[in-house]
Amino acid sequence: MSAALLEVRDLRTHFHTRAGVLKAVDGVSFTLARGEILGLVGESGSGKSVTGFSLIGLVDPPGRIAGGSIRFDGQELVGLAQPAMRGLRGKRIAMVFQDPAATLNPVLTIGQQMAMAVQAHGGGGERAARELAARSLARVGIPDAVARLDAYPHEFSGGMRQRVAIAIALLHQPELIIADEPTTALDVSIQAQILAEMKALAKESGTALIWISHDLATVSSLADRVMVMYAGRIVERGPVAEVLHAPLHPYTRGLLDSLPALATPGQRLAQIPGSTPSLLSLAPGCPFAPRCARASTACGTDPPQVGDARHGALCHHPLGAGP
Amino acid sequence: MLGYIIQRLIQAAFVMLAMSALVFVGVYAIGNPIDVLISPDATQDIREAAIRHYGLDLPLWQQYLAFLGRLLQGDLGRSFVLNIPVLELVLSRLPATLELALAAVLMGAFIGVPLGIYAGYRPESPASKAIMAASVLGFSVPTFWVGLILILTFAVNLDWLPAGDRGPTVEVFGVGWSFLTREGLAFLALPALNLSLFKLAMMVRLSRAGTREVMLSDTVKFARAAGLSEFTILRRHVLRLISIPLVTVFGLEFGSTLAFAVVTETIFSWPGVGKLIIDSITSLDRPVMVGYLVLVAFLFVTINLVVDLSYALLDPRLRRGRRA
Ligand SMILES: Nc1ncnc2c1ncn2[C@@H]1O[C@H](COP(=O)(O)OP(=O)(O)O)[C@@H](O)[C@H]1O
Ligand SMILES: [Mg+2]
Numbered sequence: 001m002s003a004a005l006l007e008v009r010d011l012r013t014h015f016h017t018r019a020g021v022l023k024a025v026d027g028v029s030f031t032l033a034r035g036e037i038l039g040l041v042g043e044s045g046s047g048k049s050v051t052g053f054s055l056i057g058l059v060d061p062p063g064r065i066a067g068g069s070i071r072f073d074g075q076e077l078v079g080l081a082q083p084a085m086r087g088l089r090g091k092r093i094a095m096v097f098q099d100p101a102a103t104l105n106p107v108l109t110i111g112q113q114m115a116m117a118v119q120a121h122g123g124g125g126e127r128a129a130r131e132l133a134a135r136s137l138a139r140v141g142i143p144d145a146v147a148r149l150d151a152y153p154h155e156f157s158g159g160m161r162q163r164v165a166i167a168i169a170l171l172h173q174p175e176l177i178i179a180d181e182p183t184t185a186l187d188v189s190i191q192a193q194i195l196a197e198m199k200a201l202a203k204e205s206g207t208a209l210i211w212i213s214h215d216l217a218t219v220s221s222l223a224d225r226v227m228v229m230y231a232g233r234i235v236e237r238g239p240v241a242e243v244l245h246a247p248l249h250p251y252t253r254g255l256l257d258s259l260p261a262l263a264t265p266g267q268r269l270a271q272i273p274g275s276t277p278s279l280l281s282l283a284p285g286c287p288f289a290p291r292c293a294r295a296s297t298a299c300g301t302d303p304p305q306v307g308d309a310r311h312g313a314l315c316h317h318p319l320g321a322g323p
Numbered sequence: 324m325l326g327y328i329i330q331r332l333i334q335a336a337f338v339m340l341a342m343s344a345l346v347f348v349g350v351y352a353i354g355n356p357i358d359v360l361i362s363p364d365a366t367q368d369i370r371e372a373a374i375r376h377y378g379l380d381l382p383l384w385q386q387y388l389a390f391l392g393r394l395l396q397g398d399l400g401r402s403f404v405l406n407i408p409v410l411e412l413v414l415s416r417l418p419a420t421l422e423l424a425l426a427a428v429l430m431g432a433f434i435g436v437p438l439g440i441y442a443g444y445r446p447e448s449p450a451s452k453a454i455m456a457a458s459v460l461g462f463s464v465p466t467f468w469v470g471l472i473l474i475l476t477f478a479v480n481l482d483w484l485p486a487g488d489r490g491p492t493v494e495v496f497g498v499g500w501s502f503l504t505r506e507g508l509a510f511l512a513l514p515a516l517n518l519s520l521f522k523l524a525m526m527v528r529l530s531r532a533g534t535r536e537v538m539l540s541d542t543v544k545f546a547r548a549a550g551l552s553e554f555t556i557l558r559r560h561v562l563r564l565i566s567i568p569l570v571t572v573f574g575l576e577f578g579s580t581l582a583f584a585v586v587t588e589t590i591f592s593w594p595g596v597g598k599l600i601i602d603s604i605t606s607l608d609r610p611v612m613v614g615y616l617v618l619v620a621f622l623f624v625t626i627n628l629v630v631d632l633s634y635a636l637l638d639p640r641l642r643r644g645r646r647a
Pocket of ligand 1: 060
C-alpha cells in the first residue's frame with residue numbers, strides 16, 4: 001500500500017468550559033489508507049463526533065485542537081489557516097451528518113444547495129453546477145435527478161434526504177468522507193440499503209471513509225478496520241473480523257454482548273453496567289475501570305498498549321491473556 | 324394556494340366588519356358632537372335641525388347600518404368641522420405618512436438587519452457589544468426627545484437639514500410624493516431617522532437572535548463542511564432562514580408606524596394623518612375619527628394578508644397543492 005492518506009498522531013481536542021477543561025479527544029492516533037473504510041464506534045459521548053470535526057477543522061468553540069498532528073496527503077492540517085482549510089473542505093475532505101432533516105436548508109431547493117457547494121470550489125456557471133449536481137444525485141440512486149433539483153428537502157423521504165446529503169458530499173469526488181452516524185436517524189431497512197450503497201460508492205471511486213457509529217453491528221458490515229473509542233481514547237483497534245471474534249478490551253466485549261445479532265440465541269442481552277464517565281472529572285488510569293469486571297488496582301495507572309500493530313488495545317487485563 | 328388566498332380574504336372581510344362596528348360604537352359613545360358643531364347660544368330649533376341633518380337622532384344601530392352602507396360605497400361621511408369628505412381628507416394626508424413610515428421601516432431593515440446579523444455572528448466582539456448597547460438606547464430613549472436632539476444637532480447647530488415640514492412633491496398617479504426630489508429627501512431625512520430608531524433597534528435584536536440560533540444549526544455546519552465561505556453562508560443560508568420572523572415584524576411595524584407616527588409628525592410638523600387625527604380628536608370630529616380608524620384597520624388587515632402570503636413565498640413548506 002502506498003503512503004497513508006491520513007495520519008493522525010496524538011490528537012487532543014479540548015473544550016474549555018466553565019466547569020473546567022473537557023478532554024473530548026485525548027490522544028488519538030491512527031492512519032488511514034486511500035480507499036480504506038474505517039469504523040469508529042463507541043457509546044454516545046465518547047468523542048467520535050469531535051474526532052470527526054477535528055479532522056475537518058470545524059470544532060465548535062469553546063473547543064480547540066490542543067495538540068497532536070493531522071497529516072492529510074502529507075499536509076499538516078493542525079494550525080492550517082482557515083482559507084486553506086476551507087479549500088479542502090467539501091473538495092478533498094467531505095462530511096455527512098446524522099440528521100438530514102437538520103442539515104439541509106428547508107427553504108432552499110436541492111439544486112440551489114448543491115450549486116452553492118459546487119461554486120464554493122469555483123465550479124463554473126449555473127448550468128455546469130446543475131449538471132454536476134444532477135449526476136451526483138443519480139449516482140446515489142435518486143430517480144429523475146434533473147427534475148428533483150427543483151424540489152425542496154421536505155418533498156423527500158428521510159432516506160432520500162440522506163442520499164441528497166451524500167450526493168453533496170460526493171460532488172467533488174473527495175478523497176476522504178467522514179460519515180457521522182448517517183443512518184442512525186433512518187429506518188432499519190433503509191439503513192442497510194444506504195450502507196451497501198456507500199460501501200459500493202467508496203470502493204468504486206477509491207474514496208476513503210471514516211464511518212462513525214454507536215452501533216458495532218453497522219460498522220462491522222461495512223468497514224475494513226474498526227476503532228473502539230471510550231472517553232476520548234481509542235481503546236481497541238484492528239481488522240473487523242478479529243475485533244469481532246477475538247476482542248482484546250473488556251469494553252469491546254461488552255459492546256459485542258449487547259448486540260442482538262451477535263449474542264447467543266436464548267441468552268439475555270448483557271448491558272455494560274454503569275454509564276460513560278464525565279470527561280470533566282476523569283480519575284487517572286483506565287477510564288473504563290469503574291465499569292469493568294476485570295479491573296484491579298493496576299487499573300489506577302495508565303493502561304499499556306497490548307497486542308500488535310494490526311490488532312491492539314489499551315488494557316492492563318486484555319481478554320484471552322488470563323485475568 | 325388559491326383556496327388559501329380566498330380563505331384569507333374572507334377572514335379579512337370579517338375582521339374589517341368587526342373592526343368597523345367596534346370603532347363606530349367606541350367613538351360614538353364619547354362626547355356630544357353637536358356641542359362642537361353649533362354655537363352654544365343657538366335656538367333649540369336650529370339645534371334639532373342640525374341633529375336631524377347629521378342623523379344623530381336615530382338609534383345607534385341605525386346610524387351604524389347607514390354608516391356601513393355608505394362605507395361599502397367608499398363614503399366615510401363628511402368632516403363635521405371642515406365639511407369635506409373624510410375619505411378625501413384622509414387620503415390627502417396619507418401619502419405623507421406613507422412615505423415617512425416606509426422610509427423609517429426600510430431604514431430600520433436595511434441598517435438593522437446587517438448589524439444584527441453581524442452581532443449574532445460575532446457575539447463576543449467589541450463592535451457587536453456596541454451595537455447591542457446602542458439598540459438598548461434605541462428602545463428606551465423616548466422618540467420626542469431623540470427628535471428634539473436631532474433637530475438641535477442637524478438643523479439648528481449644523482444647519483445641514485431642515486427642522487420640519489415636508490419638502491416639494493412630485494405628482495405620480497395623481498398623488499404627491501416628496502421623496503422623489505432632492506429637497507424632499509432632505510426634509511424627509513430627520514423625521515424618518517427619528518421614526519426608524521425603534522424599528523432599527525428591534526430589527527437588530529431579532530436578526531441577532533435568529534442568527535445566533537441558525538449559526539449553531541447543522542445546516543450551517545454542513546454548509547461549512549461543504550467548503551462554503553462564511554459570507555455565502557450568512558447571505559444565502561442565514562438571511563433566508565431568519566427572514567420569516569423579520570417579515571412579520573416588518574409588516575406589523577409598518578402598520579403601526581403608519582397609524583402612530585403622531586409624535587414624530589408633531590415634532591417635525593409633518594403634514595400626515597397623525598396630525599389629522601390629533602386635530603379631529605380635539606374637535607370631536609367623529610366622522611374623521613371613525614373614517615381614520617377604519618382606514619387604519621383596513622391597512623393593518625391588508626398588511627397582515629401580504630405578510631401571510633409572503634410566508635408562502637419564503638417558506639416552501641407552507642405552499643400547498645404541491646407534490647409531497
Ligand atoms: N460544543 C461543545 N461544548 C462543550 N462540550 C462539548 C461540545 N461538543 C461536544 N462536547 C463534549 O465532548 C464529548 C464528546 O462528544 P461527541 O464527540 O459529540 O460524542 P459522540 O459523537 O461520541 O457521541 C462529550 O462529552 C460532549 O459533552
Ligand atoms: Mg456524535
